[in-house]
Amino acid sequence: ETGSEDIDILPNGLAFISSGLKYQGLKSFAPDKPGEIFLMDLNEANPRAVELRISRGFDLASFNPHGISTYVD
16 A cells, blocks of 8 residues: 565565655655565565564554665575
8 A cells, every 4th residue: 555665685585575655745645554564475476465573662653664675694
């Protein structure tokens, strides 16, 4: 509903997607919904984005993801 802002695809085919970016003064289709991070396995025949659960104690109400990147060790 709120659209994805960025995507980072790992060498193993897992894709992390940030969603829910809001800019002050621009229309938002879900103004009361916090940002989200999704995971998609591009190795699947019919990949679908699955919302990742964010740990307790994280301030979800103000989560407004702008971009995403990963670090592979």
